[in-house]
Amino acid sequence: VTELDLDGPIPLYRQLADILRARIGSGELPAGRPVPSELTLTQTFGVSRDTARHALLVLREEGLVITVQGKGTYVADPGAETSP
Amino acid sequence: VTELDLDGPIPLYRQLADILRARIGSGELPAGRPVPSELTLTQTFGVSRDTARHALLVLREEGLVITVQGKGTYVADPGAETSP
DNA sequence: GTGTATTTGTTCGTATGTATC
DNA sequence: CGATACATACGAACAAATACA
Numbered sequence: 001v002t003e004l005d006l007d008g009p010i011p012l013y014r015q016l017a018d019i020l021r022a023r024i025g026s027g028e029l030p031a032g033r034p035v036p037s038e039l040t041l042t043q044t045f046g047v048s049r050d051t052a053r054h055a056l057l058v059l060r061e062e063g064l065v066i067t068v069q070g071k072g073t074y075v076a077d078p079g080a081e082t083s084p
Numbered sequence: 085v086t087e088l089d090l091d092g093p094i095p096l097y098r099q100l101a102d103i104l105r106a107r108i109g110s111g112e113l114p115a116g117r118p119v120p121s122e123l124t125l126t127q128t129f130g131v132s133r134d135t136a137r138h139a140l141l142v143l144r145e146e147g148l149v150i151t152v153q154g155k156g157t158y159v160a161d162p163g164a165e166t167s168p
Numbered sequence: 169g170t171g172t173a174t175t176t177g178t179t180c181g182t183a184t185g186t187a188t189c
Numbered sequence: 190c191g192a193t194a195c196a197t198a199c200g201a202a203c204a205a206a207t208a209c210a
Contacts, residue, residue, distance in 0.1 A: 070202035154206030
């Protein structure tokens, strides 16, 4: 279980994004696999939905995940174009 | 018709839970009787489904109601064990 | 048996308010 | 003041279970 540093200088959403990014990079979360939902993240890490969403937003901006309303967030296909 | 206080400090979902809890406590909604559906609550009280669900979640956690997917939410039997 | 409607379950999208740093 | 974080609230979409014609 990965813990978040509540008192440290690094924002929670960034710590959470780092954790998920590591899981993607290590292959623990392969392309196409759903990333834990916002609700799951709130429960697993004890953060608000806002923080969970913020973390996923970071990964989305990095092109690492793709989000579909009503379905979920998935690990992106590395072969998808984000900036040619 | 019981109105909700929109501007007050008490969250809508809590006000709604209070109303339903009172109806159960007074015997207006006896054990086994179905509680108004989420859709009905949204229409009756003019709240979102999110708020209606939140209110029912509170009552479920209190052991006052039981919910079955596809069926509905029912007033719990007081003789049901929640914490022995 | 087959479809349709109802109801709850789950998920993301968005906005507002409050508090803290 | 701005960024972070939490709570509340409304919308929207889809899935799954149940009920019924």
